Amino acid sequence: xxxxxxxxxxxxxxxxxxxxxxxxxxxxxxxxxxxxxxxxxxxxxxxxxxxxxxxxxxxxxxxxxxxxxxxxxxxxxxxxxxxxxxxxxxxxxxxxxxxxxxxxxxxxxxxxxxxxxxxxxxxxxxxxxxxxxxxxxxxxxxxxxxxxxxxxxxxxxxxxxxxxxxxxxxxxxxxxxxxxxxxxxxxxxxxxxxxxxxxxxxxxxxxxxxxxxxxxxxxxxxxxxxxxxxxxxxxxxxxxxxxxxxxxxxxxxxxxxxxxxxxxxxxxxxxxxxxxxxxxxxxxxxxxxxxxxxxxxxxxxxxxxxxxxxxxxxxxxxxxxxxxxxxxxxxxxxxxxxxxxxxxxxxx
Numbered sequence: 611x612x613x614x615x616x617x618x619x620x621x622x623x624x625x626x627x628x629x630x631x632x633x634x635x636x637x638x639x640x641x642x643x644x645x646x647x648x649x650x651x652x653x654x655x656x657x658x659x660x661x662x663x664x665x666x667x668x669x670x671x672x673x674x675x676x677x678x679x680x681x682x683x684x685x686x687x688x689x690x691x692x693x694x695x696x697x698x699x700x701x702x703x704x705x706x707x708x709x710x711x712x713x714x715x716x717x718x719x720x721x722x723x724x725x726x727x728x729x730x731x732x733x734x735x736x737x738x739x740x741x742x743x744x745x746x747x748x749x750x751x752x753x754x755x756x757x758x759x760x761x762x763x764x765x766x767x768x769x770x771x772x773x774x775x776x777x778x779x780x781x782x783x784x785x786x787x788x789x790x791x792x793x794x795x796x797x798x799x800x801x802x803x804x805x806x807x808x809x810x811x812x813x814x815x816x817x818x819x820x821x822x823x824x825x826x827x828x829x830x831x832x833x834x835x836x837x838x839x840x841x842x843x844x845x846x847x848x849x850x851x852x853x854x855x856x857x858x859x860x861x862x863x864x865x866x867x868x869x870x871x872x873x874x875x876x877x878x879x880x881x882x883x884x885x886x887x888x889x890x891x892x893x894x895x896x897x898x899x900x901x902x903x904x905x906x907x908x909x910x911x912x913x914x915x916x917x918x919x920x921x922x923x924x925x926x927x928x929x930x931x932x933x934x935x936x937x938x939x940x941x942x943x944x945x946x947x948x949x950x951x952x953x954x955x956x957x958x
Contacts, residue, residue: 655943662768663946664749664939666760669696671742671751671934676734676781680788681709689733693759693779702766702777710792714766715776719800725957726804727775728797729949730790730900731758732783741934748919750936754929755783757916757937758809761946765953775953780900783810784930787903794907805836805910805957808901809949811929811937812915814887814894815852816922821944823887825854825896825913827871828861828905834869836910839955841874845882847951849944852887853878854896854915860905914952916945 655663674689676682682690690712694704697714706713712733715722732755743750751757762777780789797804808826815823824844829837844851855871875893878885887894896913904911919936920929929935 655947659768660939660943663760663764663943664744666696666763666767667749667751667753667757667942668742668744670756670759670763671753672740672756673738673752674733674735674781676785676789680782680786682734682781686738689756689759690779693733693763696763697766700767701771706796708792710781710789712779713776713793713796714778716771717773719776719797719802722774722776724774726797726802727772727953727957728793728804728806729762729775729777729809729953730793730806730904731755731762731777731779731809732781732787732789732900733759733779734781734784734789736784736930737932737934739932741932745936747940748936748938749942750934752934753916753918753937754811754920754935755809757811757918757942758945761809761916761942761949764946765950769950772954774957783900787900790900790903791907794904794909798907805833806901806904807949807952808899808904808911808913810899810913810915811918811920812854812897812913813921813927813929814854814896814915814917815850816917816919818852819850819938819941820852820917821849821941822948823852823854823913823915823917825915826856826899826901826905827853827869827874827912828856828901828910829869829912830867830908830910831869833910833957836955836957837869837874837912840912840952841877843951843955844885844948845878847948849948851885851948852894853885854887854894856901857895857898860902914945914949917941 669692672688673686675686702714737752741752778793782788812823901911901913921927924931
């Protein structure tokens with residue numbers, strides 16, 4: 611099946627410099643750079659672009675640990691230096707670094723004059739050694755969560771991103787998500803209004819060939835326009851994907867505050883029924899990730915996850931297996947494309 615890709619993807623001229631394809635005017639629903647039907651092209655990313663993405667995945671597939679107190683273990687944090695090195699000459703600058711997170715933006719927080727979109731990708735992992743292998747149709751590594759770190763780096767290095775999009779690489783997700791907690795504290799201290807897209811890998815959807823999942827929909831009612839645009843973008847992309855609702859017990863305390871998962875499911879029944887995901891007892895529910903910390907602090911968020919083969923290849927199906935796990939190259943490339951598109955949707 612032919613996949614479609616984002617309209618604004620990096621190209622390289624003969625001298626090796628990057629340039630970007632066509633830009634369009636902002637359209638009526640707040641998605642930048644053209645109407646939705648023009649966003650995804652029939653062309654695949656060319657081989658050079660794909661190899662750039664895979665190269666970043668390999669560079670990220672090295673250990674990065676957090677200590678018992680949630681702070682980075684700088685004796686086992688090669689990935690942090692790799693991230694900074696990759697972005698040294700990019701449009702994104704390191705604006706805040708501490709023992710819990712690295713925060714990058716094109717503009718300083720003071721210079722951004724609109725609601726901010728935080729793209730949050732945790733860097734901590736439980737493996738102790740680098741693992742990476744390139745196969746015919748897949749790549750294999752310690753990809754929880756190196757693979758989404760690489761997706762971020764690709765967009766930051768090679769794509770023209772909106773000024774209000776900031777990227778954070780957090781620690782301690784595998785324990786108490788104190789990296790996200792400290793990031794929230796920092797942004798609120800600076801009076802920043804923001805929504806968050808949490809990036810992670812998932813067991814869900816891989817057997818169906820899904821390119822991505824939208825999970826843990828912790829969306830407050832005042833941001834219902836945002837999630838409607840997100841779901842519309844996912845449907846219009848024509849990618850294979852799954853919607854995995856947040857654990858309903860997590861919303862049970864104040865369910866009236868949230869935009870209901872049932873409304874998303876109702877829309878999908880009409881327009882993209884294949885995106886619905888079921889278990890024996892009804893709709894599938896998502897696993898915990900950093901979205902729970904953002905929701906705990908009343909931040910509208912959801913998780914954009916990349917399906918992996920850990921359930922089928924890892925010991926006891928555990929994605930923290932020291933041998934790592936695999937993702938399909940086509941899924942990885944399409945994941946980058948949809949993240950690019952979702953990052954352009956207005957959060958106002």
